[in-house]
Amino acid sequence: MTFFLWGAAASAAITFALHTFAGGKSVAQPLLADESLPKESKWLNYYCWHITSVVIAFIAAMFAWLAITTPQADIIIALSSLTTVLSLLSAGVAIKAGVNPLQFPSTTLFAVIAAFGWLALFAGP
Numbered sequence: 001m002t003f004f005l006w007g008a009a010a011s012a013a014i015t016f017a018l019h020t021f022a023g024g025k026s027v028a029q030p031l032l033a034d035e036s037l038p039k040e041s042k043w044l045n046y047y048c049w050h051i052t053s054v055v056i057a058f059i060a061a062m063f064a065w066l067a068i069t070t071p072q073a074d075i076i077i078a079l080s081s082l083t084t085v086l087s088l089l090s091a092g093v094a095i096k097a098g099v100n101p102l103q104f105p106s107t108t109l110f111a112v113i114a115a116f117g118w119l120a121l122f123a124g125p
Contacts (some may be wrong), residue, residue, distance in 0.1 A: 004120035012060035080117030
């Protein structure tokens with residue numbers, strides 16, 4: 001179980017780094033540079049960008065905490081469910097936009113975190 005929890009924590013930490021550094025440059029910077037968006041929409045989207053950063057960091061920290069303490073199934077289920085839903089949401093938004101869901105890194109990155117979480121749960125102690 002611990003191996004998979006560390007896998008989930010590491011995957012979430014990598015996702016956080018990619019979101020923050022690569023995504024910040026390719027998504028957040030162009031968003032802020034866009035003069036055609038209404039001010040409220042632009043800054044609310046930027047706020048949502050930072051909410052995502054906080055959530056990913058929290059997911060990484062929680063999986064790491066579970067790996068170094070006595071793992072609790074209910075927390076593993078909650079984190080794994082959350083990351084599964086975030087992956088499916090990413091795929092759904094991509095499909096709605098007419099884009100291949102695999103072109104959204106979040107689809108795959110959240111799926112990997114979720115897979116490690118579910119594997120940890122079913123691997124047992």
